[in-house]
Amino acid sequence: MTEANAPARAGAVLAALGIVLGGTACAPSRTTPRIQKVEPAQAYGDSKVILQIEVADLRASLHVDVDDGTLTTDALAVRMALQPGPPASGPAVPLKSLGWNGDQTFWAQAPPNLSAGSYTLTVTTPDGQHVTLPNAFQALGPDMDPPTLTLDPVLADSVVAEGTTKVTSVVADDGFGAVAQIHWETDDQTSGDCFAVRSSGTDVPPVVPPSRLTCPVSFSIPKFAADAPPDLLTKPFGFHAWATDTAGNPTPPLDISLQFARLPSILTFAGKVGALGGFQPFEVQGDYFLPGSQVLLDGVPIVGKVPGGDQASDHLIVGWTPPRNRAGAVQVQVRSEAGTTSDAVDYFKYVAPPNPREVQPTRGPSAGGIRITVKGNDLRPNAIIYMGATRETRQQLKYPLYTDAANKIEACLPQGSGTVSIWVYDAITGDGNLPMAFTYDDTYDATTSPLDPGCL
Secondary structure: OOOOHHHOOOHHHHHHHHHOOOOOOOOOOOOOEEEEEEEOOOOOOOOOOOEEEEEEEOOOOOEOOOOEEEEEEHHHHHHHEEEEOOOOOOEEOOOOOEEEEEEEEEEEEEEOOOOOOOEEEEEEEOOOOOOEEEEEEEOOOOOOOOEEEEOOOOOEEEEEEEEEEEEEEEEEEHHHHHHHEEEEEEEOEEEEEEOOOOOOOOOOOOOOOOEEEEEEEEEEOOOOOOOOOOOOEEEEEEEEEEEOOOOOOOOOOOEEEEEEEEOOEEEEEEEEEEEOOOOOOOEEOOOOOOOOOOOEOOOOEOOOOOOOOEEEEEEEEEEEOOOOOEEEEEEEEEEEEEEEEOOOOEEEEOOOOHHHHHHHHOOEEEOEEEEEEEEEEEOOOOOOEEEOOOOOOOEEEEEEEEEEEOOOOEEEEOOOOOOOEEEEEEEOOOOEEEEEEEEEOOOOOOOOOOOOOOHH
């Protein structure tokens, strides 16, 4: 340092010193420190324990280097110790200082093999003050218990689909101890390890061995060989995990027994169309129907002695269609413990009852013999058209011609009289009616609706 710069730099350092001390450099204020908290408040005593100690109104010692103009602190100037008791019953146990955050948090390390019991914490400031906190720490003696193991999310003994990936976490909890390692593996030799992060010895704050360690896990379920027989429904597959703590206590293995299976496969189903009211016979044939498998229509189980239908074999489920409140095509699925398939080659279609809306012509001869056309909605092939004054006296129209895409049916007019209604009957979906839609009238225009030889 040059002589020209020395006075200014020294002045700046002394000014900073006065600020740090909370007053002037010659007359700093003096406040009695207070121990506010110690964490953890209890721990096993057979390994080194890192304590986080909160002390208000305490500063480490200050080193001033006038040559380079720096101020540094020395946390080692604050001494800490654990004293058995109260009442005092043995020599004080010095704590190794590990760091200070520059405010009121200090970290210190207790030596291993602390005797079980309660301890008073004593903090000695750089200027010789002593402050204590009775019952600040409880040593629990040697750690004799292994960690507990759980899976999150839970992976239970169950049937799973072949070729899928399972994702979970092994969680080891050692209570007041510290977990060192988790190991897991599967029956096909997939495995993994997770280790607690260790302190480098210079970390501030120091790395504290965790009492709880979480180990992410991901593994694939095997698949059946291509030549596996179709009647082989499941195969066993195991998952295993265990952990050790820093005291060397191993957990018993956590064993999960899985059974992997192929997804159900649909080959065919009987009946492609059904009424909204449901309750028509329905059966599905396929492969790999595990016990308890269910047939679903648009996600709704079919009706049977049990929901989803009655399983006749590994290849057949029978039941009745469930009701539905709107028409349309729905997916046919089979759901088993392994999962839900959607490989049906066709859809099941819910259809509303016939809805005749129009008849052409609206008049015709009492002797019949002309061809009339009924138009409407949901007029499916094989529907039957009737005409009559009442349901009891109605007559079936013969020789129908169906145009499914246009929702119309042509048929031959029978003999009759007066004004009559039109009915369309579908054996699956039910009846539809167009009241008082046609009038027998021999004065009708025969040029627009001539007699049809096919109707005579």
